[in-house]
Amino acid sequence: MSADQDFPTPILTAEPQSSVFTGDSVTLRCELIQSHNGWEFLWTKHSHSESTETATTIINSVKVSDGGEYKCRARRGRYYTERPKPKVTIKPAQHVFRGDTVTLRCDINGKGVTSWSYSWYKEGSTSVFSDRQEHTLSFVTESDAGKYTCYGSETEGSRWSQKSDKVTLTVLERPKPKVTIKPDQHVFRGDTVTLRCDLNGEGVTNWSYSWYKEGLTSVFSDRQEHTLSSVTKSNAGKYTCKGSETGGSRWSQMSDAVTLTVSDPRAVLSVSPHMWLTEGDPVTLICEVYNFSTGWTFSWFTLTVSAENSRHYNPLSDSSRGAGGNYTVSSAALNHTGVYSCRAEREKPAYKTQFSNTQLLWVTGVSPPVSLIVSPSRTQHFTSVSLSLICEDQSNSTGWRVRRYTDGGRLEDCSSLHRGSQTGSTCTISSTITSHTGVYWCESESGEKHHPVNITVHSGVILESPVHPVTEGDHLILHCLYQHTTSPNLRADFYKDGSLIQNQTTEMSITTVSKSHEGFYYCKHPERGESPKSWISVRASTDSRSDGLKPITTGVTAGLTVSVLIIVFLILLWRYRKNKGGRSQSPSTVSQQQNNSQTSDQNQSGTAHIYDSGGAAVNKDISTDSVSESTELTYAEIELKSTKKKKKKKENKGAGSSDVTHAQSQTHSNRAQEFTSLHIAFWVVTAMF
Template identity: 30%
Template sequence: MELRPLCVFLLMTGLIHCTQTGQEVQGQTNGETEWVTVTGDKKLETTPGEEVQGGTNKETEGVTVTGDKKLETTPARPKPAVKVQPAERVFIGENVTLTCEIQTGESWRYLWYRNNEELSDAAGKKTYTITHIKDSHKGDYTCNGTQSSDPEYTQTSDAVTLTVSESPKPVVIIKPDTQVFRGERVTFSCDIQGGGDTEWTYDWYRDDKTFNPSITAQGIIISDYDSGKYTCRGRRRSDSQISKTSDPVTLTVSEKPKPQLTSDLKGPALNGNSVNLYCTVKLPSDGWKFYWIKRRQSTETETDTETYTYSRSVSVYDGGYYKCRAGRRNRVYYTHYSDELRVDVIVKPKPEVIIKPDTQVYREEKVTLTCNIQGGRDTEWTYSFYKNDIEYRHHTTQEFTISSVKNSDSGKYTCRRSRSSYYQISEISDAVTLTVSEKPKPELTSSLKGAVLTGNSVTLSCTLKPQSAGWKFYWIKPTQNTESETETHSYTINPVSVSDGGQYSCRAGRGNPVYYTHYSDELRVDVIESPKPVVIIKPDTQVFRGETVTFRCDIQGGDTEWTYDWYRYRNDNTFHTSLTTQEISTSNYYSGEYTCRGRRRSDSQISKTSDPVTLTVSEKPKPELTSSLKGAVLTGNSVTLSCTLKPQSAGWKFYWIKPTQSPETETHSYTIRSVSVSDGGHYWCTAGRGNPVYYTDYSDALWVNVIESPKPVVIIKPDTQLFRGERVTFRCEIQGGDIEWTYDWYRDDKTSYPSLTTQGIIISDYDSGKYTCRGRRRSDSQISKTSGPVTLTVSGECVCVCVCVCVCVCVCVCVNVCYYLYM
């Protein structure tokens, strides 16, 4: 029994149809299509010529034929098979042989088909050879045959697909990298696409020289390698066909590396931000893992990349020294450690919003906002500005400008700084409020409430409300053609003269171009002459060490309007300043020139400076006591004692000391009038002044000698009884003679002849009366007592009678002959 597929001869059509189970066989009777169905999981086994009646069940190993027609089975035609050498997959340029094999019969004539198209050049050939195969030769190849004894064709063979492709070019893969280091293990792989490592053997070359031929594994691991250009090619195991040679891959072998550790930050890290460390191996290569360690840590941290983000929120405690190394492959090959890198972490800076010209601005002004931060001049930073907590501007510079500010620009502004390349973000600044107001009109005021004294200063203030910064101020007076400019809101005139009086106004301006305010209302400044004080020093300008001295600065207007500044040596040295009283008393002073000036209480304006007054300070004096008389004092006279101070000065009282009395005088002299003998003795004196009294030393003692005053005697010659015409001699007889005295004569208690220098006088003009005299000592004008009176009586006349006797010599004698004339 021969097993064949079911071949059904359709009686109605005369066709033979071979089928597998489960397929339908179509026949046709009387124009109607009839069906015979073969079912089952096995091929139907029949004997040649056996009919299968439809409607009857013929079961052969589970095959059932159903239907209402009869089927007639016939023997099947043979089916060739196509064989390919060397393989169904070939490379362009290779030779391929296809063989059509038929198992039964002989003397076959073969027909070849590619993609169901007959190949005329292969007709009749059992073997079809293609040399130098091309891409156009690819396709599905089939064949069938026929015999001369039987014109019927065999079945067509199953198709064999011939694949034509380029010869593969392997790729050299070197691991861990083409840049390796002495001592590393290196894997060389010759990768042929689609080839796998079971289909090929591999030949290896270094610098075009074989160094490992016919390696059966796709990859090799070697430790003995050198730098060079490596290539490989594959040799197919099945047919020894060889691939193309790979492109060369350069292997560079270097000494064990030391990586370089760097940071993504140029300076210190900011706390709360992140820090990236980079462990860079020079002569870049792949496959590394990186190991990081901080000084005083015991374990390393491992990363798969050369970047190590130390912390997403660093703190100051994360600062320190770091180092790294790299390693790769399972049996880890480590580099050297890098040098240590110091990472500094500082407190995150907090920026400050600065608004210029000021936070108080006026409509249409130009305003600049600056995000000021330490170290802010860095081009890698960007700055974000926020208005009322909503992002307002984003800038690459620290500042931006609003060229003409509006009321709507008012608000609270904040900022912060960030650096995207390093993920560094500062804290956000405190809010600064920008206030926009209408164009202002300043108020002009004076530092003084009243008139200005010449020589003083007056400050005018140009005040803006609300106040703000950045202004320059411009001042003008009607008599001026141009404005005066100041950097501050005040304008000082110093020193003031009368011509500086008048009306003033001001305005302010700031920015570039200048933004001006309105002009202020006018302000009148009155200027008058400054008074000049007078220095008065008491008790005197000549004082003595230890005295209390009173300085008075006398200014018209009294002491209620002024305070006083005192100077010694013409303003070189301040003695006492800003005294509230017109007078000062002190015992702390020195010789020198003293001046003063007044400072008006109401506005601190100063007067002119006084003329200097010289104060002379001497040591405590000892007065000199002297008498007005050189000798003894005659009773009844006066004597003056003088208590003299050197140098002289005023304001003293003098005190005179005698064991029995202590008189006091206002002047430096003390006169004892009508001296008596009891007034004689030792005298001392001292002087005192001030309150409390400042006393000088005592003078040396002075002896005052008092003696009785002599009483002269009047002698009249020739007699107290005289006749008219007689010559009379008056003599005032005082002990001591006439050289010590002068004489005063009195008749009837009236001065007759005062201060005669001789003791006696001869007079011819006289009258009766009581004559007295007294002496006046020439040395000191002391006078004697007055003599007792002597009465002179004058009567008649006297005639001179001359008698001459001549005896050789003539002698004449004249005799007054007095007689009374009676009326």
């Protein structure tokens, strides 16, 4: 018999077929449906080892121990007759997704058996759950996963099959696709984008795809990747996809929706570090294209607004200097004050943006000719209060008015504001509203602009901060205010540039302001809310700007003062010694010199002149020196008092006093004056040192 021929199926019979008693005789026959010669038969009892017998086995005088199950099979050469073994199949596949429907099928190829009954088992359970050849599981879950077997028995007969091999059913979570959009979900009109649907479904080797767009009911693509060329705003929207098994019945979940945004390229202008500048400060204008910043070149403009609020964009003469997106001014000058804008342009695909938002740059001189006085004196103000702004001119000239620049890029006079009026150089707003927020400045009839102030009107918490720049070394105090409480001062947290610097305090105090304190400040109350941000600018003090000259000036002044005092001291000492030398002679000699020598009279009158007329003689003798007036007068007044006292004592002695007595008195008086002169001179010199 060739290997591909069907094996004959043995049929086992017993005579008699009914129960027998001990001692009876029983005949067992193993017959082949198709009779062939050369077969030998193998008999098995209770699954014990096989024994070779003839086709007929006779058990004479049976015993109780002979009872049991007998089996037979035929063998010829290497070919055996086998009990048929069922085969289990699972459709559509052994790996299915939760919610799918699967069918279990038991196939038995048993010759000679026209009808089978089936028994299904699931591993872990001893009971039969189905007696059909096919069993269907609808909307499977993870609990349906496991190993399944079956076997068959002959309907209305005694034959049965072997048990099938176990077949495993795996229930998986239904896969969910992921949609990606390249190069980005935010694209510009005219760009090309690619939609891609990715699926990771175990057991599925080939997927078909379906693409959906929100608002459409039909599938617009069945590819894994779908390309949209030269997109327009009509391509914007939410996209989803799902997959189905190619040639199968399984499908995925629907992906999450991904939104494609199609917009016109937009240039955005910003300023670093800030728009408030002092002459000489560096500043950079930064132009960027929203969400897509490669392949662009940039142009720069200043904006002028006519009285009718029509805009005019004037290109900068050196606009190409900012082609890379940054336009830097290393040292700002007054003529850099203005409103700036930019636009971007690219070649592929060709596109030119609209003009960007506007940014104000304001450069202030060190000593502006006019000041803008704000009352109340702070940058942030409540709504529904009065506000006045006054242009105070240092030269008392007229013709100044208050103007405003709004966040929307409009230039306005005070009189055009809602509830605003201009009287002379004073702008009055009777009741503030949030739209009064803006930059205010003083402008002359000739177009000069000075002293910009950033005014914010807010309905909640505000920060009480100074209107004008703070000078280095000053004491700065900030308060957090709320309009609708008995006491406007709040206990709040204070922030600088987004970082907490003081918490839960009624005021923030900086004792000595320095340039490092410059930045954006705001306050925050846990219940009332947060104030707007205010920029606090710090300017250098006059002393710090002239520090290089101060030590030299001080040194020169001190040196000159000391030199003058020494000269004065030497002159007085010389005159004292000269007078003393004259008086130490005999009375006759002194009298003779007084009568006969005009020079001696001049010397005497010169000495009296020093004491009586203050610093006149000193100025006469050292007129080329820079003598401190207060030092000269102090010295002269003390000497004058001392001199008068001596004269008074001299008059009290009477006219009859001898010349010797007069000379001695004069000597003592001069010695007293000498001590006073030396004491005062050295005291002044020591103090100056």
